[in-house]
Amino acid sequence: xxxxxxxxxxxxxxxxxxxxxxxxxxxxxxxxxxxxxxxxxxxxxxxxxxxxxxxxxxxxxxxxxxxxxxxxxxxxxxxxxxxxxxxxxxxxxxxxxxxxxxxxxxxxxxxxxxxxxxxxxxxxxxxxxxxxxxxxxxxxxxxxxxxxxxxxxxxxxxxxxxxxxxxxxxxxxxxx
Amino acid sequence: xxxxxxxxxxxxxxxxxxxxxxxxxxxxxxxxxxxxxxxxxxxxxxxxxxxxxxxxxxxxxxxxxxxxxxxxxxxxxxxxxxxxxxxxxxxxxxxxxxxxxxxxxxxxxxxxxxxxxxxxxxxxxxxxxxxxxxxxxxxxxxxxxxxxxxxxxxxxxxxxxxxxxxxxxxxxxxxxxxxxxxxxxx
Amino acid sequence: xxxxxxxxxxxxxxxxxxxxxxxxxxxxxxxxxxxxxxxxxxxxxxxxxxxxxxxxxxxxxxxxxxxxxxxxxxxxxxxxxxxxxxxxxxxxxxxxxxxxxxxxxxxxxxxxxxxxxxxxxxxxxxxxxxxxxxxxxxxxxxx
Numbered sequence: 001x002x003x004x005x006x007x008x009x010x011x012x013x014x015x016x017x018x019x020x021x022x023x024x025x026x027x028x029x030x031x032x033x034x035x036x037x038x039x040x041x042x043x044x045x046x047x048x049x050x051x052x053x054x055x056x057x058x059x060x061x062x063x064x065x066x067x068x069x070x071x072x073x074x075x076x077x078x079x080x081x082x083x084x085x086x087x088x089x090x091x092x093x094x095x096x097x098x099x100x101x102x103x104x105x106x107x108x109x110x111x112x113x114x115x116x117x118x119x120x121x122x123x124x125x126x127x128x129x130x131x132x133x134x135x136x137x138x139x140x141x142x143x144x145x146x147x148x149x150x151x152x153x154x155x156x157x158x159x160x161x162x163x164x165x166x167x168x169x170x171x172x173x174x175x176x
Numbered sequence: 177x178x179x180x181x182x183x184x185x186x187x188x189x190x191x192x193x194x195x196x197x198x199x200x201x202x203x204x205x206x207x208x209x210x211x212x213x214x215x216x217x218x219x220x221x222x223x224x225x226x227x228x229x230x231x232x233x234x235x236x237x238x239x240x241x242x243x244x245x246x247x248x249x250x251x252x253x254x255x256x257x258x259x260x261x262x263x264x265x266x267x268x269x270x271x272x273x274x275x276x277x278x279x280x281x282x283x284x285x286x287x288x289x290x291x292x293x294x295x296x297x298x299x300x301x302x303x304x305x306x307x308x309x310x311x312x313x314x315x316x317x318x319x320x321x322x323x324x325x326x327x328x329x330x331x332x333x334x335x336x337x338x339x340x341x342x343x344x345x346x347x348x349x350x351x352x353x354x355x356x357x358x359x360x361x362x
Numbered sequence: 363x364x365x366x367x368x369x370x371x372x373x374x375x376x377x378x379x380x381x382x383x384x385x386x387x388x389x390x391x392x393x394x395x396x397x398x399x400x401x402x403x404x405x406x407x408x409x410x411x412x413x414x415x416x417x418x419x420x421x422x423x424x425x426x427x428x429x430x431x432x433x434x435x436x437x438x439x440x441x442x443x444x445x446x447x448x449x450x451x452x453x454x455x456x457x458x459x460x461x462x463x464x465x466x467x468x469x470x471x472x473x474x475x476x477x478x479x480x481x482x483x484x485x486x487x488x489x490x491x492x493x494x495x496x497x498x499x500x501x502x503x504x505x
Contacts, residue, residue, distance in 0.1 A: 002196060002197065003196075003198075003269065003292055003295070004194040004196060004197055004269055005194065005195065005197045005200045005268050005269055005292055006189065006192045006193065006194055006195075006266060006267045006269070007192065007194060007195045008192070008193075008236070008239055008267065009200050009267050009268065010195055010199060010200050010203070012232045012236060013200065013204060013232070014203070016228045016231050016232050017203075017207050017228070020227070020228055024224075024227070025214065025215075025224070036210055036214060039210055040203070040206040040207055040210050041206075043202075043206040043209065043210075043475070044199070044202045044203050044206050046479060047202050047472060047473050048199070049438075049439065050437075050439055050469050050472055050473075051198065051469050051473065053437070053439065054437075054465055054466065054469055055462075056419075056438065057416070057417040057418050057419065057438075058417040058419060058436065058438045060417055076196060076199075077195075077196070077199060079195075151439045152438060152439060153440055198473075202473060202475070205473075205474070205476075206475055208475060209475045209476060295473075296470050296473035296474050296475075297474055297476075298476065298486070298487060299476070
């Protein structure tokens with residue numbers, strides 16, 4: 001068993017990282033904060049995929065790599081696997097975590113039922129602040145997934161869908 | 177009523193939810209690298225890291241007090257010991273020690289030989305002025321401020337700069353007397 | 363004795379190459395490493411020809427020359443490791459063990475937040491670890 005830290009270290013760090021970028025460094029400029037939070041996730045995902053694939057044979061196709069993200073990779077990070085994997089067999093994969101840990105640890109305004117997608121950088125009028133904050137938090141795990149897959153030779157775009165809280169779906173679109 | 181003794185750092189750490197340190201270490205590293213890209217000036221990055229730590233510290237103190245069973249330490253000396261022995265252990269899983277007390281007991285060093293923040297880290301030559309672990313000094317400053325101790329926390333030794341240990345100098349500037357009757361309803 | 367090890371990136375760009383000989387044959391060794399890269403590509407694209415299991419990171423003996431044996435390893439992230447040795451009687455287990463430890467050192471080196479992916483590995487810690495792994499080659503599994 002490797003080294004461990006308390007989970008609240010990670011939670012505090014992520015909360016503060018998002019808050020620093022959204023409230024201090026790029027206040028009111030979510031279009032500048034978002035790609036930076038994503039880039040932090042990308043670097044982490046890139047490094048973690050190197051680490052977590054160390055003792056295993058190379059993946060022979062995209063599906064095998066995605067399954068690795070759903071199972072081993074997710075378990076290392078969240079001590080559980082992705083609950084549901086769907087694909088249209090044309091390069092789009094939807095990974096659903098029924099109770100995404102990094103959201104359940106945040107106080108998310110329950111009124112944000114209309115949901116949102118991280119893909120859409122512009123903040124719709126009337127969208128609650130809480131939903132916006134949640135979206136900002138999701139750029140980090142989206143970046144992690146994109147970084148991990150791209151290091152495995154799979155360039156892709158990743159977005160998150162929280163229209164079904166506390167479930168969270170990550171949508172992976174592989175670039176042809 | 178006999179007070180319940182403070183719990184040991186080991187006991188608390190064994191009971192909290194824990195995660196792979198790699199995730200924490202790599203995330204912190206990626207934040208530092210991104211801040212360097214965005215802010216360009218190393219001095220600015222030091223400031224931001226300290227500010228982030230401060231914000232974390234003022235929130236983390238509640239969890240710390242609740243889980244550790246530590247009563248509010250009135251004495252700075254006792255407080256420093258508790259941070260080193262219990263605080264570092266329960267969050268980072270490592271133990272620190274307290275040394276170098278000055279004569280009037282208002283300044284000491286917290287020494288860390290093992291630090292999960294810097295696993296894998298090697299500073300490039302372009303970052304010589306960077307206090308990579310500056311978030312830690314901010315956390316301590318923030319947490320202490322919430323228990324009415326205004327402090328100044330600076331790095332005396334840094335393993336990333338070739339020292340043999342990490343050493344934080346904690347200087348008590350002002351101890352605000354607790355005016356609020358925190359527990360008068362008991 | 364191991365005379366050369368290398369880490370090679372996606373575009374066959376050398377990320378780390380180090381020779382361990384007294385003689386002034388670095389150029390020759392680099393050339394051997396370079397030539398081995400085609401063999402790696404061929405092995406990976408025609409997996410049935412290779413001895414080891416399908417998609418295994420360890421690629422085995424790439425080719426023997428008169429004086430050297432060249433071994434290869436391809437990570438899941440498509441980074442190549444090359445090992446050149448003058449030993450003629452090499453045990454498979456020793457080579458596998460070497461690559462496992464080498465891979466672990468590599469992963470730690472690229473976990474440095476200041477390392478830029480697909481750029482040269484300049485880490486001193488990595489160089490030291492590699493040097494130790496090279497020195498202990500064939501010793502650990504002897505007992």
